Amino acid sequence: MKLATLRNGTIDGQLAIVSTDLSRFTQASAIAPTLQDALDRWDEVSTPLSALSVKLNKGDISGKPFDASMTMSPLPRAYQWIDASAYMSHLERVRTAVGSKDAELQTARPIMYQGGSDTLLGAHDDIVVPDDELAVDFEAELAVILGPVSMGANAEEAEQAIRLITICNDVSLRRLVADDLQGGFGFFHAKPSSSFGPIVATPDEFGAAWDGKKLTGKLQSRVNGVLYGQPSTHIDMLFDFPQLIAEAARTRNLSAGTILGSGTVANTHDEILPIGSDGIGFSCIVEARTAEKAKNEKATTPFLKQSDKVAIRFLAEDGTFPIGEISQTVTVLED
Amino acid sequence: MKLATLRNGTIDGQLAIVSTDLSRFTQASAIAPTLQDALDRWDEVSTPLSALSVKLNKGDISGKPFDASMTMSPLPRAYQWIDASAYMSHLERVRTAVGSKDAELQTARPIMYQGGSDTLLGAHDDIVVPDDELAVDFEAELAVILGPVSMGANAEEAEQAIRLITICNDVSLRRLVADDLQGGFGFFHAKPSSSFGPIVATPDEFGAAWDGKKLTGKLQSRVNGVLYGQPSTHIDMLFDFPQLIAEAARTRNLSAGTILGSGTVANTHDEILPIGSDGIGFSCIVEARTAEKAKNEKATTPFLKQSDKVAIRFLAEDGTFPIGEISQTVTVLED
Numbered sequence: 001m002k003l004a005t006l007r008n009g010t011i012d013g014q015l016a017i018v019s020t021d022l023s024r025f026t027q028a029s030a031i032a033p034t035l036q037d038a039l040d041r042w043d044e045v046s047t048p049l050s051a052l053s054v055k056l057n058k059g060d061i062s063g064k065p066f067d068a069s070m071t072m073s074p075l076p077r078a079y080q081w082i083d084a085s086a087y088m089s090h091l092e093r094v095r096t097a098v099g100s101k102d103a104e105l106q107t108a109r110p111i112m113y114q115g116g117s118d119t120l121l122g123a124h125d126d127i128v129v130p131d132d133e134l135a136v137d138f139e140a141e142l143a144v145i146l147g148p149v150s151m152g153a154n155a156e157e158a159e160q161a162i163r164l165i166t167i168c169n170d171v172s173l174r175r176l177v178a179d180d181l182q183g184g185f186g187f188f189h190a191k192p193s194s195s196f197g198p199i200v201a202t203p204d205e206f207g208a209a210w211d212g213k214k215l216t217g218k219l220q221s222r223v224n225g226v227l228y229g230q231p232s233t234h235i236d237m238l239f240d241f242p243q244l245i246a247e248a249a250r251t252r253n254l255s256a257g258t259i260l261g262s263g264t265v266a267n268t269h270d271e272i273l274p275i276g277s278d279g280i281g282f283s284c285i286v287e288a289r290t291a292e293k294a295k296n297e298k299a300t301t302p303f304l305k306q307s308d309k310v311a312i313r314f315l316a317e318d319g320t321f322p323i324g325e326i327s328q329t330v331t332v333l334e335d
Numbered sequence: 336m337k338l339a340t341l342r343n344g345t346i347d348g349q350l351a352i353v354s355t356d357l358s359r360f361t362q363a364s365a366i367a368p369t370l371q372d373a374l375d376r377w378d379e380v381s382t383p384l385s386a387l388s389v390k391l392n393k394g395d396i397s398g399k400p401f402d403a404s405m406t407m408s409p410l411p412r413a414y415q416w417i418d419a420s421a422y423m424s425h426l427e428r429v430r431t432a433v434g435s436k437d438a439e440l441q442t443a444r445p446i447m448y449q450g451g452s453d454t455l456l457g458a459h460d461d462i463v464v465p466d467d468e469l470a471v472d473f474e475a476e477l478a479v480i481l482g483p484v485s486m487g488a489n490a491e492e493a494e495q496a497i498r499l500i501t502i503c504n505d506v507s508l509r510r511l512v513a514d515d516l517q518g519g520f521g522f523f524h525a526k527p528s529s530s531f532g533p534i535v536a537t538p539d540e541f542g543a544a545w546d547g548k549k550l551t552g553k554l555q556s557r558v559n560g561v562l563y564g565q566p567s568t569h570i571d572m573l574f575d576f577p578q579l580i581a582e583a584a585r586t587r588n589l590s591a592g593t594i595l596g597s598g599t600v601a602n603t604h605d606e607i608l609p610i611g612s613d614g615i616g617f618s619c620i621v622e623a624r625t626a627e628k629a630k631n632e633k634a635t636t637p638f639l640k641q642s643d644k645v646a647i648r649f650l651a652e653d654g655t656f657p658i659g660e661i662s663q664t665v666t667v668l669e670d
Contacts, residue, residue, distance in 0.1 A: 011375060011590075040346060077414045077590055079453035085520070095519075111518035114449045114526075118414035118590035130487055130586055151668055152465055173586060184430075185420070185448035186521010192486075192586040251465055251508060251527040255346075255412055255453035333486055 001053035002201045002323070003028070003164070005035050005072045007122075012036060013072040017053045018199055022324055024063035026056050035074050035200070039256045042147055042163060050202075068198035068324050073120035074145070074166060079255050081117035081194065083141070083170055084110050084244045085263035086237050093266070093287040110239040110247050113187050115170075117259070121195035123324065126331040127171055127310070129192070135174035136304040136330055139264040140221040140283035140312040142233055143168040144241050145200060149254040158245035159212050161254075165205075167197035167219065167314050168261050169326050174286055174303065196259070197314075198324040209316060213240035218315040219265045221283050224308060226274065228288065229281030230315065231267040273301050304330045336388035337536045337658070338363070338499070340370050340407045342457075347371060348407040352388045353534055357659055359398035361391050370409050370535070374591040377482055377498060385537075403533035403659050408455035409480070409501060414590050416452035416529065418476070418505055419445050419579045420598035421572050428601070428622040445574040445582050448522050450505075452594070456530035458659065461666040462506055462645070464527070470509035471639040471665055474599040475556040475618035475647040477568055478503040479576050480535060484589040493580035494547050496589075500540075502532035502554065502649050503596050504661050509621055509638065531594070532649075533659040544651060548575035553650040554600045556618050559643055561609065563623065564616030565650065566602040608636050639665045 002020060005013040006027075015028040015035050031052065032038035032045045055061045085091050091111075121127070129136050145164040149157070176190040209216040216234040220227065239247070244260055265283045272291045275281040282288040289299035304310065313325040337355060340348040341362075350363040350370050366387065367373035367380045390396045420426050426446075456462070464471050480499040484492070511525040544551040551569040555562065574582070579595055600618045607626045610616040617623040624634035639645065648660040 079412045079414060080451060082451075082523075111520050112523055113520035114451050114523055116415060116417075116449050116587060117452075118593060119588045128486065134586075151463065176586070180521075181519060183446035184516060184521075185446050186515075186519075186523075188417075188447055188449055188521075188583075189586045191449075193588070248523075251469075251511070251524045252451060253454045253528070258453060 001050050002199050002205060003035060003049070003074070004066070004199055005074050005076060006070050007072050011076060013076055017049065017056055018066050019056050019063065020205070022066055022199065024056065025066040026052065026061050026063040028052060036257050039145065039147065039163060042256065069124045071124070071198040072122040073196045074164070074200045075257060075259065076120055076122070078117040078120060078257055078259050080258040081115035081120070082112050082248050082258065083115050083261040083263060084112040084239070086110055086239045086244060087263055087266040088238050089236055089268045090264040090266035090283070090287060093290045110244050112244070112248060113191070115191060115194060119193045121193050121328070123195065123198040123326045125195060125328060127195070127328050128331050128333050129173065130333050132305045132330060132332050134176060137172045137174050137285045138221065138304065138310045138312070139170035139172055140219050140229070141168040141170055141264060142215055142219065142262040142314070143196065144260050146245065146254060146256070146258040146260065148256045149245060149249045149258070151249055151251065151253050153246055153249045155242035155246045158249065159242040161245060162203060162241060164200040164202060165210070165215060166200045166323060167312055167326060169195040169310065169312055169328065170261060170264070171195065172284070195326055195328060197326055201323050205322065206316070213242055217317060219283060220313050220315050222311045223304070227277070227279070227281065228273060229275070229283045231265050231280050231283060233265050233314070236267045237262065306330055306332050336385050337534050337540060338370060338384070338409070339401070339534055340409050340411060341405050342407050346411060348411055352384065352391055353401050354391050354398065355540070357401055357534065359391065360401040361387065361396050361398040363387060371592050374480065374482065374498060377591065404459045406459070406533040407457040408531045409499070409535045410592060410594065411455055411457070413452040413455060413592055413594050415593040416450035416455070417447050417583050417593065418450050418596040418598060419447040419574070421445055421574045421579060422598055422601040423573050424571055424603045425599040425601035425618070425622060428625045445579050447579070447583060448526070450526060450529060454528045456528050456663070458530065458533035458661045460530060460663060462530070462663050463666050463668050464508065465668050467640045467665060467667050469511060472507045472509050472620045473556065473639065473645045473647070474505035474507055475554050475564070476503040476505055476599060477550055477554065477597040477649070478531065479595050481580065481589060481591070481593040481595060483591045484580060484584045484593070486584055486586065486588050488581055488584045490577035490581045493584065494577040496580060497538060497576060499535040499537060500545070500550060501535045501658060502647055502661055504530040504645065504647055504663065505596060505599070506530065507619070530661055530663060532661055536658050540657065541651070548577055552652060554618060555648050555650050557646045558639070562612070562614070562616065563608060564610070564618045566600050566615050566618060568600050568649070571602045572597065607631070641665055641667050
């Protein structure tokens with residue numbers, strides 16, 4: 001089934017079931033008022049939610065027209081947001097960028113950072129930044145939303161906890177990365193509120209494209225309508241989702257509603273921007289700039305500025321976009 | 336007023352008002368079922384909660400006997416937990432410890448890390464660790480719980496957002512610090528679930544000891560009944576709470592229920608353990624060990640092991656402990 005959180009004037013929004021083709025929705029609040037509540041009581045509510053989804057898709061319930069701009073973040077505030085870095089080519093490219101830590105790449109264990117989760121952005125919310133001179137960047141990712149995971153869980157147990165799949169924009173202020181890392185306490189100011197897709201889907205919605213560990217397809221990113229990247233989500237993913245989850249649970253329990261990001265999706269190639277319709281490209285600007293510097297000794301793709309638009313969507317192998325699109329505009333905070 | 340979250344079989348517990356002398360409580364769930372709900376609707380509920388507190392303290396409501404072991408973390412799961420490092424002598428000592436980053440101390444801006452907040456521990460909950468060979472340590476801190484803070488808020492605005500004050504144990508696995516920092520993404524595995532005091536109190540409960548920016552008093556830490564430290568909370572705090580909050584809000588909004596920690600409370604001195612009843616000592620073990628190495632070339636105070644007990648309490652100038660005690664036992668996770 002496919003779910004969304006609709007704006008209703010409350011902090012946590014209202015849970016809705018969305019039809020498979022994303023054309024219609026019906027409210028699910030009689031079963032669970034919010035997505036967090038549904039995740040807290042998943043064993044109890046997943047069957048009735050699923051039954052409602054079947055009715056909506058069959059047309060037994062007509063529903064109302066769905067529009068992604070009605071959505072908030074699936075979890076407008078979450079208790080846990082962890083962002084991993086599973087695609088090594090992203091790390092390789094970013095680590096050579098100015099201001100990044102020149103540590104050896106760790107390939108034995110996945111690395112991940114603790115994200116802030118109290119003000120997550122919806123798919124169509126503006127990216128509000130204090131200043132657009134901060135090298136504003138996007139990072140296109142896949143993310144999974146979990147049921148509870150016990151400390152020390154193995155990958156098999158972790159796999160069972162995957163409830164929902166969505167897309168993510170891990171907004172980054174590159175100019176603040178060096179400052180954050182110099183402090184030695186990790187990312188903080190450089191990683192403001194992240195954004196999530198309009199739809200969260202249960203793994204079964206993806207058919208064979210979801211093998212329990214990775215999702216097969218492409219993640220397309222566009223800036224002001226220009227294709228910046230469409231790397232394959234199943235290629236070059238050094239650590240799969242169950243491995244990432246197990247790593248996150250090494251020293252802690254993870255609560256229901258934990259969101260875990262894949263890290264910026266990236267495939268190895270030697271392209272630079274612009275790319276053609278069959279290019280691979282990049283899921284963030286800093287990678288594109290690093291490739292430009294390597295090839296031309298100069299980075300030319302600019303970071304995001306006031307009014308720039310970023311769009312991210314997951315492209316399935318059948319050519320559809322089954323979990324909708326993130327489409328955001330950069331806005332500078334007014335004094 | 337003083338509030339607590341009582342265990343009632345739910346994830347988020349039940350809100351209670353506790354008498355000023357911590358002897359009695361009355362349920363507040365008719366006004367707000369949980370502390371998070373109260374913080375979400377503070378303007379609406381703080382007056383009735385306060386009226387209930389007055390009645391309880393006057394004896395108009397008899398209440399029931401209060402016992403800190405009935406409490407969960409004030410917010411058993413929170414949307415935001417930020418831990419700062421406001422006491423420079425902690426940073427100075429820790430940064431010379433093995434495995435820590437040898438960066439220059441930053442004194443122009445406070446540094447802070449993004450904590451995980453989905454599984455916070457109550458004052459009497461066990462500290463469950465995967466292995467007690469991980470150099471298990473405590474960090475005794477003060478913490479404030481906030482109303483909403485807008486991105487770019489100044490210190491004056493930040494001060495107005497301080498709703499509640501409590502104590503904290505920022506549990507740390509020192510052996511994992513170097514690993515985390517080498518990854519370049521900041522603390523993750525080294526900072527599992529933190530613990531919070533049994534009581535949260537509004538600032539007015541502290542009288543003149545709270546000046547809107549800092550709390551005057553001492554934070555006592557004991558390990559297995561032995562006094563390890565009692566530094567003054569108002570001394571050597573380079574950045575006060577409003578400054579810490581404003582820094583945290585530089586690139587993001589903070590939501591209601593944000594918890595912000597002071598960092599390990601520390602005063603400058605040249606003591607080592609054991610300390611006498613008038614000593615200052617340390618609010619964590621790694622600092623005590625660093626001082627031992629500097630003085631004797633060898634660290635002798637051990638990290639925490641299975642069954643060790645850590646107790647932390649705030650001592651007011653009148654000799655009382657107005658917000659109760661954290662009292663936890665280290666337990667190794669069973670296979």
